Amino acid sequence: MTSPAPSRHPLRFRDFRAYLAGRFAAVLAQYSMMIVLGWQAYNVARETMSTSGAAAQLGLIGLAQFVPLFFLTPVSGWVADHFDRRMIVRITLLLLALSAGLLAVATWEGWVSLPLIFSIAAVVGIARAFNGPAYSALAPNLVPREVLPNAIAISSVVWQTGMIAGPALGGYAYAMEPWGAYALAAALFAVALVCMMLIGPVPQPPRDTTRHPIRQMVDGFAYVRTNRLVLATITLDLFAVLLAGATALLPIYARDILHVGSKGLGHLAAAPGIGAGITALYFSFRPMKKEVGLKMLGSVILFGLATILFGCTAFMPRSIAMEVGIAALIGLGSVDMISVYVRQSLIQLHTPDAMRGRVSSLSQLTISASNELGEAESGFLAALVGPIAAVIGGGIGAIVITLAWARLFPELRLARTFDPPDIREADISQEKSS
Template identity: 65%
Template sequence: MDDAAIPSHPIRIPAFRAFMIVRFAAILAQQGMVLIIAWQAYNIARLSMSAPAAAAQLGLIGLIQFVALFAMTPVSGLAADRFNRRYIGMLTLGGQLLSAVILMVSSYEGWISLPLIFALAALLGVTRAFQGPSLGALTANLVPPQLLPRAFALSSIAWQSGTIIGPAISGYAYAIKPYFAYGASAGLFLVSLIGLMLMGPVRQAEPDRTRHPLKQIVDGLAYVKANRLVQATITLDLFAVLLAGTTALLPVYARDILHVGSKGLGHLAAAPGAGAALMALFFSFFPMTRNVGVKMLAAVMIFGAATICFGATAFMPAVIQMPVALSAMAVWGAADMVSVFIRQSLVQLHTPDEMRGRVGAVSQLTISASNELGEAESGFLAALIGPVQAVILGGIGAIVITLLWSRLYPELKRARNFDPPTVEQN
């Protein structure tokens, strides 16, 4: 495409506008349904179990989804590279729509149960495994490379906004009738599905069908191992969030340390998303172009420092505890957004289109591992040494990992911009 014909902003591209509607509606539905599934599962479990046993069912739901995603990741990445990514997205949205309808009907009829919830959690894990690499790689097929960082920023705005608004919509709908919440998610999944259908054909690289599928799966893993910059960005995010994932301990802080109750918990949970959304909005208009590797390292350092600051609110005077905690979590979310923005841009732009699905699947798996397993790590560590010590130690660990990665992977510091290097960078 001639430079003069390239739009000045991704939002000027009709297919990308449609994609943003697809993504935002899907995230609203997913995030809202995850909250209600957990709430309903806990309530069902409490009818016959103690509080600790019922709480364990929530962990089991997360574990089921992670195991399903882990098992499907090699296949889902290959599928995103060998088949039409838009069609895969439509199939996964259809599966999620079906899950929402089943949950809505079973809640209305009164035959919803834990085994049904566990089965649908597994289905949702499988759909996530295939949806992530396909729709993630599809972004790079919709906009020219020059606009891709801005496109990722807008996509991140949709994600963060959906994470904040989706649970609120479902919570209010559930307060009216439980099945209303699932009905709202079903409607949003339908909007997303129709949007993807109306988007029209999207060009992507022709797959290599001469090579055995198993060898192609190995090729994706080998590419991540061989490309040290891609490897560095993925693993840095993995270990930093794994160590400093404080979100699992927010209820403990809200109830027993900050004493702000459920309302305060809502504010604490929303603060990271608000910080991340503001940072993503900034990037959508003022994209980062210089010293991206150093800025990623700095962002993860700030992420760790914000975690330590949040943990240290336990030792502060009561009058400043909540303002400091909210500020720390907002900075935490903004720093995480910078890291995610740079990681997504580097991974997508440094990966050939014919391998984006497989590499994206590896990236998705590490994100899921850092989030779900990070929350488990925080919970177990808090049980051993206390929640305050666990949060502060996690922040220190993220900083240590960043310093170590800056030595192990000098490629990060040498990454001046998002462009794949055509000549040796100094």
């Protein structure tokens, strides 16, 4: 992937700058709100429940967000390909801002409860089902095609940085003032909405009126299923992060294992963001160009190893456990950024614009499955076998899945660059027959 001339850099386009600023604010708000939801739900539950019972509530929080997104994914992708993507994003941002504002008021006045938290989590899941595909599919419409690869890379870096830095922001804000964490999220969603209002009209793919909408929704699944490189990148992230969900259990580690409280939770949540930010800064100057498939596989293996190391902090002396845990999470965030950078670039560059909304919705579904459903899996597993075994076992599982995917999908291992398709078909056929 070659960098465009400075005069044609994506950041020279006003609409794209507004898009990036708005998306960064929205992702920061979304993920800061999610970590606070988990922390608050865990603390409310601990007032009347044991550690295992409260851990199960973390699982329910993830499930409440994932279920609506799971059922709405086919519809939301089709909507993003057939209606004004700007308007979809604006409506969902308004809904998210109102949800965060309601939680701020409830926390301020002291009537926040588990049913309210679960209800808001479900609303967040519904909003994200429509917000994510529209946001992702909008980026390629804001810059000329010749600078699209760099625009996709920058957008992916901004999204991932906000996703990992957001929990740190939420943890620190909650430590200062619980209601303020939600108020900050509401303000960031409002900033994102203003940025989206600044974007002018964008080209919309021509609508297919010759076939039934349900058939068009199925097209997205069919495209991903037949494009093995896209399928490999999406499913690898799904299963690896689904298993290695250490960040979902940070509230348990902060309160009951490392005993560092909400301020310590902020430090732990900040650590992946530091690693992701350093890696994102590196990619902004030195974009990845060669052996992208092998680098993605290697990064997921390192992700599993970092997860195992973090889980083992429970057995370390208190004098070093927190420092080792932060270092492990910094490494986790760094290698996760590599994986996401490769996955998002391959998906966007291998997908036609008319189908980007539907493919992006499927990509978001796997991301949500690996995050929110991963939270549910980690919470329920922690309630069953304990949080330490859940984290360490998840890291081992991520490594096993990566080795299996390297064998099952030679397309990924042999992908040299982001340009489609830089794979030697003869080599793939030979490997399959061997």
